[in-house]
Amino acid sequence: MNTIESFILYSFIIITLVLTIFIIVVTCWKIMKENQRLKKRKQIEVKLEKEMLFNRKELKKTSFFQEFYEVLKETDLKKEYLEKLEPVIPTLTNTFKKKNLAFQSYYINFLNQYPYLYEKDENTLSYLKNSVTSSSIYVRDNALKAIFKTKNIKRMKDALTKLNEYSKTHPKKLMTELFINYTGNKEELVDIILTIFDTLKEEYKVAIVNFFSYDNISRENFLLKKIADAKEEKEVRLACIRYFQKRKDKRVLPYLYLFIETEEMDWEYSSISALTLKSYPSKKTTEILLSALESKNWYVRNNAAASLVFLEEPKKLKELLKTNDYYIKRSLYYQIKKQGKVV
Amino acid sequence: MMQSIFYWGSLGFLIYMMSDALFFLIFGCLAFIKNESVSNKEKLLQEIKEKSFIPVSIIVPITKNSLLVEESLSTIKNQLDITYEIILVSEINLESLKEMIDESISFTKVDLPYEEKIKTKKITEIYEGNLSGVPVLLVKKENGGKSDAINAGLNVSHYPYVFIVSPNRILKKDTLSKFMKKVLEEENTLCCMGNTRYKKIENNKEDKIRNYFKNRVESPKYLTKKKNIFLSPMCALYEKKMLIKIGGFSPKIKEDISVLLRMYQNCKKEKKKFLISVIPNIKIVSLTRKKELIMEKIKRYMGLAYLMWQAKTVLLFQYGISNVFLYFYYFLYELVKPIIVLLGIIVLILAYCNNIFHGVFLLIFFVFYILIQLMVSSLFQYELEEK
Numbered sequence: 064m065n066t067i068e069s070f071i072l073y074s075f076i077i078i079t080l081v082l083t084i085f086i087i088v089v090t091c092w093k094i095m096k097e098n099q100r101l102k103k104r105k106q107i108e109v110k111l112e113k114e115m116l117f118n119r120k121e122l123k124k125t126s127f128f129q130e131f132y133e134v135l136k137e138t139d140l141k142k143e144y145l146e147k148l149e150p151v152i153p154t155l156t157n158t159f160k161k162k163n164l165a166f167q168s169y170y171i172n173f174l175n176q177y178p179y180l181y182e183k184d185e186n187t188l189s190y191l192k193n194s195v196t197s198s199s200i201y202v203r204d205n206a207l208k209a210i211f212k213t214k215n216i217k218r219m220k221d222a223l224t225k226l227n228e229y230s231k232t233h234p235k236k237l238m239t240e241l242f243i244n245y246t247g248n249k250e251e252l253v254d255i256i257l258t259i260f261d262t263l264k265e266e267y268k269v270a271i272v273n274f275f276s277y278d279n280i281s282r283e284n285f286l287l288k289k290i291a292d293a294k295e296e297k298e299v300r301l302a303c304i305r306y307f308q309k310r311k312d313k314r315v316l317p318y319l320y321l322f323i324e325t326e327e328m329d330w331e332y333s334s335i336s337a338l339t340l341k342s343y344p345s346k347k348t349t350e351i352l353l354s355a356l357e358s359k360n361w362y363v364r365n366n367a368a369a370s371l372v373f374l375e376e377p378k379k380l381k382e383l384l385k386t387n388d389y390y391i392k393r394s395l396y397y398q399i400k401k402q403g404k405v406v
Numbered sequence: 407m408m409q410s411i412f413y414w415g416s417l418g419f420l421i422y423m424m425s426d427a428l429f430f431l432i433f434g435c436l437a438f439i440k441n442e443s444v445s446n447k448e449k450l451l452q453e454i455k456e457k458s459f460i461p462v463s464i465i466v467p468i469t470k471n472s473l474l475v476e477e478s479l480s481t482i483k484n485q486l487d488i489t490y491e492i493i494l495v496s497e498i499n500l501e502s503l504k505e506m507i508d509e510s511i512s513f514t515k516v517d518l519p520y521e522e523k524i525k526t527k528k529i530t531e532i533y534e535g536n537l538s539g540v541p542v543l544l545v546k547k548e549n550g551g552k553s554d555a556i557n558a559g560l561n562v563s564h565y566p567y568v569f570i571v572s573p574n575r576i577l578k579k580d581t582l583s584k585f586m587k588k589v590l591e592e593e594n595t596l597c598c599m600g601n602t603r604y605k606k607i608e609n610n611k612e613d614k615i616r617n618y619f620k621n622r623v624e625s626p627k628y629l630t631k632k633k634n635i636f637l638s639p640m641c642a643l644y645e646k647k648m649l650i651k652i653g654g655f656s657p658k659i660k661e662d663i664s665v666l667l668r669m670y671q672n673c674k675k676e677k678k679k680f681l682i683s684v685i686p687n688i689k690i691v692s693l694t695r696k697k698e699l700i701m702e703k704i705k706r707y708m709g710l711a712y713l714m715w716q717a718k719t720v721l722l723f724q725y726g727i728s729n730v731f732l733y734f735y736y737f738l739y740e741l742v743k744p745i746i747v748l749l750g751i752i753v754l755i756l757a758y759c760n761n762i763f764h765g766v767f768l769l770i771f772f773v774f775y776i777l778i779q780l781m782v783s784s785l786f787q788y789e790l791e792e793k
Contacts, residue, residue, distance in 0.1 A: 169451070200590065200591050201451050201452065394519050
């Protein structure tokens with residue numbers, strides 16, 4: 064073999080050897096790690112069973128804490144025993160706040176399962192408040208939940224304000240869920256939210272209005288004002304219109320009619336208004352919906368058809384189907400079939 | 407003179423094969439490390455409830471050559487508790503399609519109004535049905551190819567995200583929820599894809615030995631985290647608004663893989679932040695038969711050639727340094743690889759016949775080449791078995 068051939072072969076042999084070593088090391092490392100984990104788990108299970116206390120040093124280790132929390136989730140322990148962990152929390156917070164975001168999220172998740180462990184610890188509360196502006200959605204979400212678990216209105220307001228100032232936007236569905244799952248006095252929560260409502264980002268305002276809708280919270284006057292306010296963000300006004308589909312209030316009707324009649328301004332208002340009118344049967348509603356059926360916009364036409372089919376008697380629908388307009392006919396037929404009406 | 411050509415030709419070919427193995431090794435190890443770190447992180451993160459996810463439309467373009475539709479649909483319909491609809495777009499008639507899917511499903515013809523946001527061949531009929539509680543739209547249209555079928559699916563879809571999946575892909579129960587979780591985590595996600603493994607099936611039996619070799623890691627995916635425009639976009643999740651903005655998939659070519667490039671161009675023009683994410687722990691299995699595999703490969707090469715031509719400005723560093731590297735990588739190690747390999751083997755045989763290289767040397771060389779591929783594949787084998 065000449066030099067080049069030898070060089071190629073030796074290179075290949077070296078690469079294969081390195082790879083073999085890599086695979087062996089990885090496999091051994093994995094097996095070792097799993098064995099250690101199981102050993103730790105057994106120790107923790109025994110200690111928890113006997114309701115023995117854990118020392119700070121042990122709990123400060125991330126791998127130990129992870130196993131500890133996993134066992135804790137599966138064990139039904141008395142509050143009295145868990146309360147003994149309270150003195151350790153400041154140390155744990157100080158240690159874990161320097162760890163990576165995934166672990167921080169894990170730790171905050173642990174905290175929000177046991178709010179009595181941190182509600183008096185200012186250090187942890189301040190850490191939670193700062194975590195509201197973390198770049199990780201999980202840290203943010205857990206921190207918000209943990210703060211809401213304390214049921215302290217001022218703290219909740221501060222957290223929301225801080226979150227609002229952060230450049231990233233927390234998903235609105237998670238925000239709505241956070242409000243819905245609040246276990247304290249909801250009226251108090253609503254009042255505090257409304258004091259900062261106007262300063263909030265569009266997404267958060269929508270989340271709040273959706274929360275009012277889902278939880279059937281009565282704030283009609285406030286929301287009517289928002290619909291009337293042309294300076295209010297579009298998505299917020301649309302969410303407010305949707306709110307009146309569930310919670311009926313005839314005072315919204317003039318706005319709904321106006322949005323449909325002035326469709327050129329923005330078809331989205333007309334489209335949502337047409338759908339909301341489903342909850343307000345009247346002669347005028349039918350008239351307006353019939354005019355919306357002739358809209359150039361597909362969404363407006365389709366929603367108007369949905370409301371008309373829902374509100375009208377089969378006889379009236381039969382009459383409507385006599386129209387020569389292909390698009391009206393198509394929308395009506397589709398909705399009739401979808402809603403299972405017999406015409 | 408000829409001796410010299412054979413010598414340098416075969417030497418070049420051997421170096422090419424060696425570099426191919428080396429890249430495979432580096433990318434494979436990177437993929438393994440990334441996968442491990444993602445799995446470890448996932449253990450720490452609590453699950454976000456599926457009801458918080460954004461709803462999604464799954465578009466399945468079915469052609470008359472699609473063979474494993476029923477197997478694929480049985481996994482698509484079983485996704486975790488997440489709001490989604492399935493849109494089957496096909497050019498074949500309802501009866502033949504029902505044979506492919508499941509004859510017991512009843513479909514009702516509906517006159518569904520929809521907005522034609524992307525121009526496609528005419529949709530002739532739309533049916534509504536239900537697959538284990540999941541709403542299904544069956545769209546029958548005039549013949550226009552796979553891309554046109556996807557565009558038609560986009561037009562009739564209801565949700566802000568679309569997941570495009572070929573009818574030979576097998577999904578895990580949590581595939582869709584993992585995709586949507588990513589969308590929730592990163593608000594600028596435009597496209598999201600997983601890790602596709604190929605399983606070749608002959609006479610309903612899995613060819614295990616062949617699959618072991620065939621499952622090369624889709625390694626370069628792991629090199630550029632967020633803006634790789636050369637990823638195969640046929641089994642991926644997209645933001646519908648953006649897909650419509652760029653005019654959907656181009657029906658000009660059989661397999662349009664230039665979608666990501668156009669998305670990149672659009673975002674650059676509008677100075678919009680965006681993400682193209684690869685989620686390593688989403689495993690999608692592609693079931694293929696020999697006949698299909700050859701056709702798929704031909705389509706892929708045609709699509710890649712089209713993309714290379716479209717993306718030639720990549721070489722001017724307009725899309726970042728990593729894409730320049732990837733341009734060369736995909737060109738050398740994917741697009742022209744069959745030609746290089748064919749020519750290389752011919753030259754190598756001639757070189758051997760002319761006593762330029764020792765037979766033993768060549769034998770040891772290829773044994774090690776296969777060995778490296780086999781070992782890297784074995785790093786991922788446990789994931790395959792998981793399915």
